[in-house]
Amino acid sequence: MPLDKRNAVQLTALAAVLLTLSFISLFVGVSSISPRDIFDLSPLQKQILSITRVPRLLSAVMAGASLAIAGTIMQQLTRNKFVSPTTAGTMDAARLGVLAGLIVFPGASLLQKTAVAFAFALAGTYVFIRIVERVKIKNTIFIPLVGLMFGNIVSSVTTSVAYRFDLLQSLATWLHGDFSMILRGRYEMLYVGVPLMAVAYVYADRFTIAGMGDSFAANLGLNYRRVVNVGLFIVAAVSSAVVLTVGSLPFLGLVVPNIVTIYRGDNVRKNLPHTALLGAALVVGCDVIGRIIIHPYEVSVGLIMGVLGSAVFLFLLLRGNARGARGGVGA
Amino acid sequence: MIQAIHVSKRYGPTTAVDDVTVTIKKNRITSLIGPNGAGKSTLLALMSRLAPMDQGDVLVEGRSVRSWDSMELARKVAILKQTNHLSLRLTVRDLVGFGRFPYSQGRLTKADMEHVDQAIEYMNLGDLQHKFLDELSGGERQRAFIAMVVAQDTEYVLLDEPLNNLDMKHSVQIMKVLRRLVDELGKTVVLVLHDINFASSYSDDIVAMKHGRVVAHGSVEEIIRQDVLHDVYDMQFDIHEFDRCKVCLYFLPELTVAR
Numbered sequence: 001m002p003l004d005k006r007n008a009v010q011l012t013a014l015a016a017v018l019l020t021l022s023f024i025s026l027f028v029g030v031s032s033i034s035p036r037d038i039f040d041l042s043p044l045q046k047q048i049l050s051i052t053r054v055p056r057l058l059s060a061v062m063a064g065a066s067l068a069i070a071g072t073i074m075q076q077l078t079r080n081k082f083v084s085p086t087t088a089g090t091m092d093a094a095r096l097g098v099l100a101g102l103i104v105f106p107g108a109s110l111l112q113k114t115a116v117a118f119a120f121a122l123a124g125t126y127v128f129i130r131i132v133e134r135v136k137i138k139n140t141i142f143i144p145l146v147g148l149m150f151g152n153i154v155s156s157v158t159t160s161v162a163y164r165f166d167l168l169q170s171l172a173t174w175l176h177g178d179f180s181m182i183l184r185g186r187y188e189m190l191y192v193g194v195p196l197m198a199v200a201y202v203y204a205d206r207f208t209i210a211g212m213g214d215s216f217a218a219n220l221g222l223n224y225r226r227v228v229n230v231g232l233f234i235v236a237a238v239s240s241a242v243v244l245t246v247g248s249l250p251f252l253g254l255v256v257p258n259i260v261t262i263y264r265g266d267n268v269r270k271n272l273p274h275t276a277l278l279g280a281a282l283v284v285g286c287d288v289i290g291r292i293i294i295h296p297y298e299v300s301v302g303l304i305m306g307v308l309g310s311a312v313f314l315f316l317l318l319r320g321n322a323r324g325a326r327g328g329v330g331a
Numbered sequence: 332m333i334q335a336i337h338v339s340k341r342y343g344p345t346t347a348v349d350d351v352t353v354t355i356k357k358n359r360i361t362s363l364i365g366p367n368g369a370g371k372s373t374l375l376a377l378m379s380r381l382a383p384m385d386q387g388d389v390l391v392e393g394r395s396v397r398s399w400d401s402m403e404l405a406r407k408v409a410i411l412k413q414t415n416h417l418s419l420r421l422t423v424r425d426l427v428g429f430g431r432f433p434y435s436q437g438r439l440t441k442a443d444m445e446h447v448d449q450a451i452e453y454m455n456l457g458d459l460q461h462k463f464l465d466e467l468s469g470g471e472r473q474r475a476f477i478a479m480v481v482a483q484d485t486e487y488v489l490l491d492e493p494l495n496n497l498d499m500k501h502s503v504q505i506m507k508v509l510r511r512l513v514d515e516l517g518k519t520v521v522l523v524l525h526d527i528n529f530a531s532s533y534s535d536d537i538v539a540m541k542h543g544r545v546v547a548h549g550s551v552e553e554i555i556r557q558d559v560l561h562d563v564y565d566m567q568f569d570i571h572e573f574d575r576c577k578v579c580l581y582f583l584p585e586l587t588v589a590r
Binding site: 204205206208209211212213215216218219220221222223261265266267269270 | 376379380381401402403404405406409410411412419420421422425429430432433436437463483
């Protein structure tokens with residue numbers, strides 16, 4: 001069938017782009033390692049590869065893929081194309097959780113800190129979903145604005161608490177996505193994304209159905225509440241893991257699912273491989289750009305993502321307006 | 332058979348459905364008619380467990396909707412709410428495939444695929460099956476949703492204002508399909524209708540509601556009468572019979588004054 005063939009071509013192209021970017025990513029940096037050295041690495045080069053370059057690449061791939069999928073899930077659950085961990089307070093709540101962990105359990109391990117951040121992210125996203133359910137104005141733009149306001153309120157709490165405890169500097173680490181601090185032993189948290197993506201795949205059809213509304217879901221015998229809860233769990237877990245290891249990656253969870261929707265539609269099961277690949281490619285690409293642009297210094301990936309992401313976001317917004325109240329971005 | 336027994340539903344201070352007892356007979360089209368706010372859609376939602384009732388009970392085949400397993404009930408009763416605001420980009424075929432969710436939970440088997448193919452063919456959507464829903468006209472989209480319900484293969488099909496926003500041609504098309512579902516496939520269709528003449532021409536039974544209560548229930552013969560409709564709508568109707576089909580005139584200016 002031609003549709004299946006087109007799908008295969010698109011996936012292969014995405015995979016090829018990701019592989020190319022990954023390859024470049026391994027050989028870009030202050031210490032020069034050339035692809036030609038690959039079979040004859042000096043001990044130092046070996047160390048650099050295994051301690052920083054490979055962990056950096058892996059964390060970019062996993063953060064990109066899992067955060068993009070988290071965005072897809074949130075958009076299905078809220079039935080709004082502009083909702084994502086960045087525009088729903090999830091990231092801000094996770095950051096507040098990191099701070100709470102720092103203050104209450106200063107000696108905690110990374111895993112324990114993630115658990116605290118996760119609890120906060122879950123609570124924050126849950127509050128947002130409840131607000132969305134109560135808000136009478138279901139305008140597409142209004143909902144993410146509510147999310148941004150909510151996120152900013154949470155953020156201001158975080159800042160004032162951090163100020164009182166003199167932790168503002170530590171906080172800055174989690175404000176901006178940055179891979180330069182990724183080392184072996186400090187990124188493995190991101191592997192939680194792998195089983196979570198598997199769960200997302202199992203639940204893919206349920207997310208699609210939930211995206212058609214609660215009565216539509218009830219008609220098909222689906223337990224809407226449970227689907228929402230599973231979705232929230234995945235989103236909160238992914239967001240807190242990413243915030244703790246990498247920092248915020250703005251717009252990623254928003255831009256990637258929207259691009260995939262434009263060329264693939266909204267069937268979550270069919271989209272997941274595309275979303276994961278595109279998310280990973282985007283983050284690896286931005287990280288490479290960040291390392292090349294003012295070489296030998298670095299621009300953080302969060303900044304590059306912010307610039308690129310907001311441009312794409314604007315484009316999507318205007319495109320949505322141009323199409324009026326028609327499906328997808330417009331309605 | 333679906334029975335509502337003394338069901339009530341309140342939304343805040345307003346009682347949407349007030350102590351309604353009604354029986355929907357099998358293998359017939361039953362139309363729910365009545366003025367805006369009469370409680371038609373709410374009654375439909377109660378009968379399909381979309382909304383919990385405050386009092387009373389709804390029995391599907393003699394068993395309370397509360398005691399049915401929701402997956403099992405999804406293979407027995409299908410409910411379609413108004414869908415024109417739907418913004419998801421799904422292909423027609425994917426949508427129809429979701430109708431098989433109560434059977435396969437997503438992993439479509441070969442038998443499921445056959446049901447999907449049949450439903451698409453039945454609703455004459457073969458050429459459109461790979462199009463996205465947002466590329467279709469209102470009538471085509473409504474047909475796609477009904478195809479999903481056909482694939483869901485339930486005995487009971489409940490539809491909330493399926494003709495909303497459709498022009499005359501598409502309305503007739505949809506009503507003909509519903510008639511075929513009952514006559515050819517032996518299904519039972521319950522729908523909320525605003526156009527009294529569609530209700531008169533295509534239904535077997537009519538349930539007339541007003542202020543949350545059932546004010547009249549019976550065959551088309553029994554309900555499409557001047558006195559009954561006057562009670563339901565508080566306006567004048569002139570009823571004429573063409574080819575054993577009753578047509579109501581109500582839009583003529585001289586009729587709007589109560590006689």
